Amino acid sequence: MASNFLRLRKPYYVESTINCSSSSDQKLVNLSFGIDETRNQTKKRQAKEHHGRRSCLDSCCWVTGYLCTTWWLLLFLYHCCLPFTVVHEVPELMPAVRLKREGLTGIHPVVLVPGIVTGGLELWEGKPCADGLFRKRLWGGGGFTQLLKRPLCWLEHLSLHNETGLDPPGIRVRPVPGLFGADYSAPGYFVWDVLVKNLAKIGYEGKNLHMAAYDWRLSFQNTEVRDRALSRLKSKIELMYRANGNKKVVVVPHSMGVAYFLHFLKWVETPPPMGGGGGLGWCAEHIKAIVNIGPSFLGVPKAVSNILSAEGKDVAYFRAMVPGVLDSGTLGLRALEHVMRVSRTWDSVVSLMPKGGETIWGNMDWSPEEEHVCDFSKKRYFRLSPSDNNVNKSNAKQVFRVKDPVKYGRIISFGKAASVLHSSQLPTAVLKEILHMSASRNFNSSCGEAWTEYDEMSRESIQKIGAADKAYTATTLFDLLRFVAPKMMNRTEAHFSHGIADNLDDPKYNHYKFWSNPLEMKLPDAPNMEIYCSYGVGIPTERSYVYKLSPSNKCKRIPYQIDTSVDGEDRSCLKSGVYFADGDESVPVLSAGFMCAKGWKGRTRFNPSGINTYVREYQSKPLTSGIKSMAHVDIMGNIALIEDILRVAAGATGEEIGGNKIYSDILRMSERINLRL
């Protein structure tokens, strides 16, 4: 019986697999068997049929299973072996190991002040759409996954109130405190991590290392009004000073944190209702040194393009590469418009606008960097032989300076012509005209709810502004912005100022809006304090932009965009509508270095007590994976910089670590700036 069954099974089986769906054949075969067998057979047949129908799906499952199993196996092996294979940390990343062998130990408590965008934000109270996110990161760490899951909700929670510049009602988003608050603003992007690890190696820990987290979206004074961030910082510094045997602190601000800490210095001296009431000697008593990293003392041009059209260099490139994606509200995304709407509610962005106007940033026909050579590859080459690079470089300059200097002073120009022609060839006084016209602004009601302030502008004025042949300098820029974004500028100009003080003793400069502008404040009376400007050089950095009217005429669209089609010749500073200058990718050398190189050097009116300043530049070498990287954020992992910080924290002075270390033209640029000191 069994053998019979076995024998018969084959043909039947064959048939069933030849033609899976044809059951008639099988039925015929089945009929020839006994009833018992039929039942038996049916069961088996079903099973076999199942086997026979190893369809695509089954194969997929099989492959997945196979891959999974292999993966797990490997993972398992990896984890089993890991403890035995010693994982060494990259020695180059740990200058502290070497310094510790030299006998260096942490003496002075260290305060880290993060910059814009790098601090984490978490939710404390939200709208129903953010249910379950209580005390979860919205920004930094895992927060960006929320962006993908519920983008609109996420944007809504990160926006601030349009008029107050504080949280919208019903939403409370707060900075994440603690050392690891600003650690990874995005996965794989080390911000403070390497520095903290190195500090830990020479003996730092929670009690003498503090991260001054603050809400980087708010204007500086508002962080105090809302979160008491300045009071907390003051109390923390005093505590660390006392708890560590009256050792003064070393402050390490990064990027916008630099301006924030300037604000803090003034705030702490000011008597209570507006300030911290620490008295005039507070800084002298508590602060040993301020090591500014990638300082944006005088602002960054990037902030301008950000406000005007929510574009940075990268976004502009992206647009050029994939024209449709960002523009054509496909999927109803309109990412840029959303970004613009949100980032315009952030007061702090305005603090990054270029400060000092034409005196610093240059006017229509002049700029301090005009001798700059834009062949960055060439330049790096020269700098690799650093022995007497000054000579070398100036030679190089003479060789390459054949064309007209770049007119960096025109931070925004509409059309390439406007960016190169001499000012006499450009129409004058256009802005005044437009400003007069502003009475005729009319609401384009067809657009419905206004998204950005552009929607409230009339078509003609948009066009008039964007007409070719207009260029704006760091001074006239503000008129432009006041026109295109009046509400935002109204709000923020109560918190920030971008001018140069004529008379610093004028009592009006006691107002907090001047505190974060190094050109409108005096440094505290602390002759033993030291100020370092540490920044990367040798990376093309956005310095000015060529704009055009955006082709789309629809509502809720940003009317201007960077004209990525404009390119200079070879070795030109102009690329895709952006003029580049030397810097660390975000902050031009001028903004980072000028104050230390000239504005505060020696005893000036900005630095009445003669605080010592040092310019420490870190040049970009051919990249070996971030270890020596100079870019604005990556610089935190630069070993030379870390070594400097460690030495200062262990008690060294600026002279001991080698005084100024300059690769760029910052001294010459500063010379050209004509500022009364």
Place this chain on the structure above:
Amino acid sequence: MNKPLSFYRPYFLSKTMSFLRRRNSTDSSKTRIADPNIEKDGADDGDKKKDQYKIPQRRNSGSKKWSCWDNCCWFIGFICSIWWFCLFLYNTMPDSIPQFVTMAITGPLPDPPGVKLRKEGLTANHPVVLVPGVVTGGLELWEGRHCAEGLLGKRLWGGSFGEFYKRPLCWLEHISLDNDTGFDPPGIRVRPVTGLVAADYFATGYFVWAVVIANLAHIGYEEKSLYMAAYDWRLSFQNTEIRDQSLTRIKSNIELLVATHGGKKVVVLPHSMGVQYFLHFMKWVETPAPRGGGGGPDWSAKHIKAIMNIGAPFLGSPKSIALHFSIEVRDIAALRAQAPGLLDKDVLGLQTFKHLMRMFRTWDATFSMIPKGGETIWGGLDWSPETETVNNSAKKGTDNSTRNTGGNGNICDTKGVNYGRLISFNKDWAETHSSKIERVDFKHVAKGDKLTNSSNCDIWLEYHEMGNRAIKAVADHKVYTAGSILDLLHYVAPKLMARGASHFSYGIADDLDDPKYDQYKYWSNPLETKLPNAPDMEIYSLYGVGLPTERGYIYKVAPPSDCSIPFQIDTSVDGDSEDSCLRGGVFSGDGDETVPIISAGFMCAKGWRGKTRFNPSGIRTYNREYKHAPPANLLEGRGTQSGSHVDLLGNFALIEDVLRVAAGATGEDIGGDRVYSDIFKWSERINIKL
């Protein structure tokens, strides 16, 4: 014969299969090799069928031989795919759906207290300071040995326990302290995590303070008005100041909170050992600068509105004795009883217990939990505050029969239980009257008669320096009360206790004005300190009741073996009746599973009530008890009415009390005392000079 072919078959996808088939029909060499065998097999069936199945044969057998391995793969793939699909669905699903489901099953959930009180119009008022207890705070690594390379800033304790689960010995090395100094061993720096993250969740999903924080946030609290006073809970209290300046930091932060909130005083919420830590802090802050914080005698009055002690072991907890004595608690002892070999034998050479014991004994802070107040508080050989005198025991028995309806708070039959005997070396000795017990003094028995082969022990414990005679002498003493237990510990672990005794004290002060009480070792003992002069301050004791809590132990001498811990809880001993308090060698009393009521409630019920010598300024005290009710169903997680030591922090009634006080209410506003147990009656029985 077709095995080799079919073996490879499954490795091709269906597409390649069809391709192969086509190829095979043309390339006949393979089929020819296969054919003869097939013919042999199917010789009976005749030629017709041969032709039929010649080619597809291979395909069949391929499917047929979709072997176990392939099926496994298929199955795993199937499961994985479904899992991923579900995960995907779960992730794309709006977060409110789980709530919907829960609501559908359990009916509408009560509003969390924060939401409820917000509707009542409560808003954030006084800043809140959270003081975590032992074990619940996170610790992170700042400097480690070679084996901990690359784990800087990772959590060593709490969270997911970092990467350390892979290297347990490395972990033990880092988490232990130096046995002589009580600080970190050289080359290792383990520091407390700071900020709210220090103790919001102990491990992923296991809340500690998270629920309290969330509810505080509902009525408007945020980072700036909340402060987690994280400290290294392994160190003795004064050492946290010496090493980390933790007390200075707490002082500075409280001052900052008060200053930034317009002079509003803080509400302090210490939990578990944090209670004693904060007592220590209050004395420290008053003491002038070199030894203390120099805040002056009215610092507390100026800065503190109320101290709401949660699950407060003011007078210690008997659990700590078992931990010190043999690193056991009820649950572990029960586990040992279930699987006798597992924990005792050195399977795999683990010696888990000895390792743990050594680690535990280096933590000075655990000394703070040893019962304080001696026999006066915890009962002598024949009496204890929780039980009535022998004469009344019969009456008590009848009470107990109706306890479910009467709700007098006893969780088990206390008849004949001598809670005062914290450790007894036999059930009989636990029960017989003291006059019939003949105790042998152990203190003078010389040690040094070394255990056999104890030199082989690679883990050093002070037990190894005792000897068989000494162990026998300890057992012959038979019964230990809270007073003699200290002698016992001093005997079995002299070095350890010498270190502990310089930081903590367990007695009752006769004269609080004696200048010796200015020493910091007395500061955390409420029976040896005066409360600060702050008549407007309020002290609450909030604790859970209704759970069996360890109160006394029956020990036995462990079967002698090398290197083992010589004493064990005798888990074979059970009480006579069904609801006897004696079970598995452990006498249980009422409490929150860790702290007996007498320890949590006595100070507020009697020791500090009114103007006493411990409370000279007459600070008002309130006892608030929370009766344990188990979670109604699994979806409730750890319950909203739990009374157990840590889960109490998720108890809605407790949170409501906390929120009301934080929003400005006084003890009278929230209803004064709320007591389910007999704490007042028990306190009456404690005869202490006030």
